[in-house]
Amino acid sequence: MVLATGYDVVVVGAGIVGAACAEALAAAGVRVLVVDRGGVAGGTTAAGEGNVLVSDKEPGPELDLAIASRREWPAVLKRLPERVADVEWEPKGGLVVATTDPAPLEAFAEVQRSAGVDARVITPAEAFELEPLLTRAVTTAAYYPDDAQLQPVLAATALLAAVRARGREVRAGVNALAVRRSDAGRVTGLETDAGVVPCGAVVNACGPWAGAFSEAAGGPIQVLPRRGMILVTAPLPVCVRHKVYDADYVGAVGSGEADLQTSTVVESTRGGTVLIGSSRERIGFDDAVRVKVLRELARKAVGLFPFLAGVPVMRAYGGFRPYAPDHLPVIGADPRIEGLWHATGHEGAGIGLAASTGRLITELFLGLAPHVDPNPFRIDRPALLPAWVVS
DSSP: OBBBSSEEEEEEOOOOHHHHHHHHEEEEEEEEEEEEOOOEEESSSGGOEEEEEEOOOTTTTHHHHHHHHHHHHHHHHHSGGGOOSSSSBOOOOOEESSSSSHHHHHHHHHHHHTTOOOOEOOHHHHHHHOTTTTTTTTTEEEEETTTTEOOOHHHHHHHHHHHHHHHEEEESSSOOEEEEETTSSOEEEEEEEEEEEEEEEEEEOGGGHEEEEEHHHOOOOOOOOOOOOOEHHHHOOOOOOOOEETTHHHHHHOOOOOOOOOEEEEOOOOSSSSSEEEBBOTTTOOOOOOHHHHHHHHHHHHHHOOGGGGSSSSEEEEEEEETTTTTTTEEOOOTTTTTTEEEOOOGGGGGHHHHHHHHHHHHHTTTOOOOSOGGGGGGTTTTTSHHHHHH
């Protein structure tokens, strides 16, 4: 069975990255279809905190993308239909604190400033003015006014509503199986369990499942799942005013270790709950809840905000983040298969980087000048290709 008359692009994956790609493409007039084997934002996006951060990345390509994406998000939100425009966008700012040697955090803020980030080293007293309930063990802090937050499921849903509003399509419950190609090797369609969708290009935005889909599509890349857990407290009056995390978080984000790593991230939501993270471990797609992880998150959070010791935890949830071995997203055309594209590998930064990822995919697809250098995110970099492909 052949479905519909054809599309310019089919985006596989209805999470935040796939939704951002589809919205940007649709806004540029591209005929786009989004398919997902589950529901909208039902995978990694549903398990995210909604971070839009510039504070947690070392100078380099990912930080450049993060800075661009932080600028892009407000423009994207302005394009959304008014009825779905409230995605709980909060440009609240971020606060990074150290409770031991202040020198590493101060040095990190300095190198970020050299890369264009507004990073302000402040005294403990100034940190307590920003966050009165913070532990008095703080030795130094860095304030990042550009850090922001949104509600990831609302954001993905709103982006896809904008796709539909422009006359494009979104289909849930459709499992992408393979890419159909012409004799010359160019993409001509997407094979699904509901039939073949004729198209000129396919974007692999499958998150932690992107590696599996890339193999099925004939262009294998190494994208692995990295699990994270989050605690959610009962609703409280607003008690944490910013996104607050300890200085260890930056090291955990950039680490390639497979073993469990935890660092403290605490923030309030508009609904009054407090989100407590974060953990990282490479254990495949094992979704078993590990009490030791939750205990570690709780212990470290109380160390940062002592008042949390008396606050009940309402629930915990976890998800799988798409991890690339060199810690860089995968964005662009696959040089091995004309018409196959990838937008994945953002790990825990997908929410923040989605806006610029969508714009970059659109610029490259239409042959426009890219707003950030796409070369660091190319598909044929050695760290991304399986060894058997490189050899």
